[in-house]
Amino acid sequence: MKGDRGFPVRLRFTKRGRVRFISHRDVARALERAFRVEGLPLAFTEGFAPRPKVSFGLALPTGYESDAEYLDAGLTEEVDLDDLITGVSASLPEGMGVADAVFLEPRAASLQRAVTSVSYVVQAVWSGDDARDPSDVEAWIQNTLRADALPVVVQRKGTEVIEDLRPAILHLSIGSTGVPDETPEGPVREGPIPERHVTEGVTLQLEVSTQPKSIRPTEVLGTLDAGPERPFRAGNGLRVATIVRTAQWIERDGSRLCPLEADTRQRAEVGAR
Amino acid sequence: MNTLWPRIEPLLDRVEKPARYIGMERGMRRPQHDAERVSWLLMYPDTYEVGQPNQGLQILYEILNERPDALAERTFAPWIDLEGELRAHDLPLFSLENHVAASEFDVLAFNLAAELTYTNVLNCIDLAGVPVRAAERGPRDPLVMAGGHCTYNPEPMADFVDAFAIGDGEELAGEITEVIGAWKARGARHREAVLHELATVPGVYVPSMYEVSHEGPFQVLTPRFADVPAMVDKRTVADLGDWPYPKNQLVPLVEVVHDRLNVEIFRGCTRGCRFCQAGMITRPVRERPADQVRTMVEEGLSRTGYDDVSLTSLSSADFSGVDGLVADLVNEQSGCGNVSLSLPSLRVDAFTVGIASEIQKVRRTGLTFAPEAGTWRMRQVINKLITEEDLYAAADAAFAAGWRRLKLYFLTGLPTEMDEDTLGIAELAKNVVEIGRGYTKKASCTASLGGFVPKPHTPFQWFGQNSVEEMARKIGLLRTALRATRADLRWHDPEASFVEGIASRGDRRVGAVIERVWRRGGVFQEWSEHFRLDLWLEAMAEAGLDPDWYVTRHREEGEPLPWDHVSAGLHSDFLWLDWKAALAEHGLPDCRWTPCYDCGVCTDYALEHVVASATPPAGGSQGTGQDLARGGAVPVVISTPGAFGRLSAPDARRTAESSEG
Numbered sequence A: 001m002k003g004d005r006g007f008p009v010r011l012r013f014t015k016r017g018r019v020r021f022i023s024h025r026d027v028a029r030a031l032e033r034a035f036r037v038e039g040l041p042l043a044f045t046e047g048f049a050p051r052p053k054v055s056f057g058l059a060l061p062t063g064y065e066s067d068a069e070y071l072d073a074g075l076t077e078e079v080d081l082d083d084l085i086t087g088v089s090a091s092l093p094e095g096m097g098v099a100d101a102v103f104l105e106p107r108a109a110s111l112q113r114a115v116t117s118v119s120y121v122v123q124a125v126w127s128g129d130d131a132r133d134p135s136d137v138e139a140w141i142q143n144t145l146r147a148d149a150l151p152v153v154v155q156r157k158g159t160e161v162i163e164d165l166r167p168a169i170l171h172l173s174i175g176s177t178g179v180p181d182e183t184p185e186g187p188v189r190e191g192p193i194p195e196r197h198v199t200e201g202v203t204l205q206l207e208v209s210t211q212p213k214s215i216r217p218t219e220v221l222g223t224l225d226a227g228p229e230r231p232f233r234a235g236n237g238l239r240v241a242t243i244v245r246t247a248q249w250i251e252r253d254g255s256r257l258c259p260l261e262a263d264t265r266q267r268a269e270v271g272a273r
Numbered sequence B: 001m002n003t004l005w006p007r008i009e010p011l012l013d014r015v016e017k018p019a020r021y022i023g024m025e026r027g028m029r030r031p032q033h034d035a036e037r038v039s040w041l042l043m044y045p046d047t048y049e050v051g052q053p054n055q056g057l058q059i060l061y062e063i064l065n066e067r068p069d070a071l072a073e074r075t076f077a078p079w080i081d082l083e084g085e086l087r088a089h090d091l092p093l094f095s096l097e098n099h100v101a102a103s104e105f106d107v108l109a110f111n112l113a114a115e116l117t118y119t120n121v122l123n124c125i126d127l128a129g130v131p132v133r134a135a136e137r138g139p140r141d142p143l144v145m146a147g148g149h150c151t152y153n154p155e156p157m158a159d160f161v162d163a164f165a166i167g168d169g170e171e172l173a174g175e176i177t178e179v180i181g182a183w184k185a186r187g188a189r190h191r192e193a194v195l196h197e198l199a200t201v202p203g204v205y206v207p208s209m210y211e212v213s214h215e216g217p218f219q220v221l222t223p224r225f226a227d228v229p230a231m232v233d234k235r236t237v238a239d240l241g242d243w244p245y246p247k248n249q250l251v252p253l254v255e256v257v258h259d260r261l262n263v264e265i266f267r268g269c270t271r272g273c274r275f276c277q278a279g280m281i282t283r284p285v286r287e288r289p290a291d292q293v294r295t296m297v298e299e300g301l302s303r304t305g306y307d308d309v310s311l312t313s314l315s316s317a318d319f320s321g322v323d324g325l326v327a328d329l330v331n332e333q334s335g336c337g338n339v340s341l342s343l344p345s346l347r348v349d350a351f352t353v354g355i356a357s358e359i360q361k362v363r364r365t366g367l368t369f370a371p372e373a374g375t376w377r378m379r380q381v382i383n384k385l386i387t388e389e390d391l392y393a394a395a396d397a398a399f400a401a402g403w404r405r406l407k408l409y410f411l412t413g414l415p416t417e418m419d420e421d422t423l424g425i426a427e428l429a430k431n432v433v434e435i436g437r438g439y440t441k442k443a444s445c446t447a448s449l450g451g452f453v454p455k456p457h458t459p460f461q462w463f464g465q466n467s468v469e470e471m472a473r474k475i476g477l478l479r480t481a482l483r484a485t486r487a488d489l490r491w492h493d494p495e496a497s498f499v500e501g502i503a504s505r506g507d508r509r510v511g512a513v514i515e516r517v518w519r520r521g522g523v524f525q526e527w528s529e530h531f532r533l534d535l536w537l538e539a540m541a542e543a544g545l546d547p548d549w550y551v552t553r554h555r556e557e558g559e560p561l562p563w564d565h566v567s568a569g570l571h572s573d574f575l576w577l578d579w580k581a582a583l584a585e586h587g588l589p590d591c592r593w594t595p596c597y598d599c600g601v602c603t604d605y606a607l608e609h610v611v612a613s614a615t616p617p618a619g620g621s622q623g624t625g626q627d628l629a630r631g632g633a634v635p636v637v638i639s640t641p642g643a644f645g646r647l648s649a650p651d652a653r654r655t656a657e658s659s660e661g
């Protein structure tokens, strides 16, 4: 196809602050509009209803923040990536920004297929009168990691199914307070707004696999107390204040790459076919 | 200026579609409040998705924020879940820009575009922490104002609204700002003083400045002061070219109705369909100069990043020189590729389909026409002079051009409607599908049936609306007639039409009914899942009012009407004669291209129709009874910069639907 011979790029972008309330679809629309405002030379699909060749990675649930969202876009000509980063960021809503961009191999695996796991930092606060000892949380983590299986009832496409979460939990620990200013891929360049990052409570570092399917951090946290108090729900107990996706990973041939390291090519190679 | 954001934010994790409440759209301003400026909170009493695209709201937002003496923020009716959270946490309704409490504004300005939103208005006032009844408000409370099409009969809302702004808002908003600003500068002490002064601004109606007396069962209003007008004339801006707004259309982050760039190409409509309030109250026609339309499209697209633009008006194919304009736009946009253009409210003819195919090279899925009635006799009564041949030619052209799905809008419950007229709808729909099947097996046709609600300031204002039972019976006739055919039927709930009828032609006594319904939780009445006829009937009974007196009763010649003190510029004898002509089944031509029949608008306002080109669009003869297809000299004035004028946005949802392509 024609677009494949163009200039595919992969962008990392952020979603921080109050803009976290928009949905994955809203994010996609905002980015596509920002591309048009910037006059980015987007490649389009063929056919009756041409769509820009833009594909997004794993959906981020409404309400989550992120320093590590990715998208791939097909361009019809080479652009200066620094200009792209500045220009598109300026046209995005406050709290969203393009942090990094690279040229991609024309036949790179899609983000959906390539990404194998994602990391989150979850900040939870004690609310109500139910403040408990953080060592409860430590104990829960140990139990969770020791368990062979962690079957829970989860919602999938509107129906309740039982799913074993354990195989998907790759890492779970109590972290330092606060969200790191730097992600594994370097500093965030555009407008993260850490306006609601609390320091009281518990900070958890969580990595879950996304293959064969992904699970939500809230589903893992829901197992912290399966009793009537359900600590990660509204009300008394431990309440999730923020969830920030901090990284996505591509595990391949024994190495662990971030999506900007996999299948990318140097600018100099661009167009040399 | 105290932002409530830190307290609101945790609530948003618990509600549906939280992005409705965050603001942050491209184009949004975050105005600084200060005591010198008059602060307006522009409110649309429905959800964000329904209200944000309202063009009137966007225009006022910009005009006010451009003024050094004013600022404007926005808010919408919070959905039931957030309302519950706000009340539980003792938080007020807030603005989207700065998340400031609604009661901190000088003016709460509602857009009244649909009667069924009235209870939401009361709910919003209450959530703002302001007394719902105007008489109970004190000097510290904001002024509650309202504009929009429903204000042409302000009486049902007269107990709750301090002042109504009738007609085009562009100039009026500034004049109101000046009055309020001067009052604030004097210390803003006496509410009565500012209300009295507002009542002397042309186009402003202040209910408390009038005495209500009774003539038999009718209410009659007399001004309490010599300088308060007995008749409030609507405001009309003479030249749309002077008001190229919105310049910075807000780009919502969430999906809304009409999610695209909307450029208003003209206001007014002279086709004179007798059921159509929008057409009657927005006269005369004022077209935007074609060059300005091009600029607004071009700049709007590059500023917003939209890839979809709609040229809006009540009947967009009637824009003079529409083919040239469309051809230009299509050529200009073809460079940057993949921008789609739509013309809402298409006229029913093959010429129009030609334009539609020009602009819609791709995605030809559905096209909508509004023949409105099933037989030629009925269409003469309502003055929608579309022949069957027009419709079939349009359908044929549409299917030939690749469309597969046609939607036809009809009304039922029209004056003099007989069962054969109702059943005519089924005939038209079936024939349209047959035409389509000549082209494709997938051809389909949906007849969408609305229940007719007579509106003030139209020739049908005297007509007794059909009862719920009668409308339901007619819907039943059509369901039977279309069963097992290839045409589908959609219909509007006759109970909702009935309640709309109570509010549409109600008087001041209906205010008590609206308040009762609201107090019992009857909000979001536009939403079928929340609509409750029983609440309305109960409230009518408790107020000692007979619903049939308001809804199904035919009015007599000369009977006092609740909106007699509001003028849309139409002579009431013109309306009465047109009503009589309707009953005699006489059609009336489009006065933009044919000699004037003296409805009163142009002469009384010293205005004229302003058109962008002296050549009527081909096919523009439809409804004129004349052959103007080839154009020629017509008695019109060509728009020149700085000449004439404008009005508020048409019924948004319907316009939107009819433009789906």
Ligand code: SF4
Pocket (backbone or CB within 6 Å): B269, B270, B271, B272, B273, B274, B276, B277, B278, B279, B280, B314, B315
């Ligand atoms: S053409 Fe449309 S807007 Fe004009 S009067 Fe008729 S129904 Fe109303």
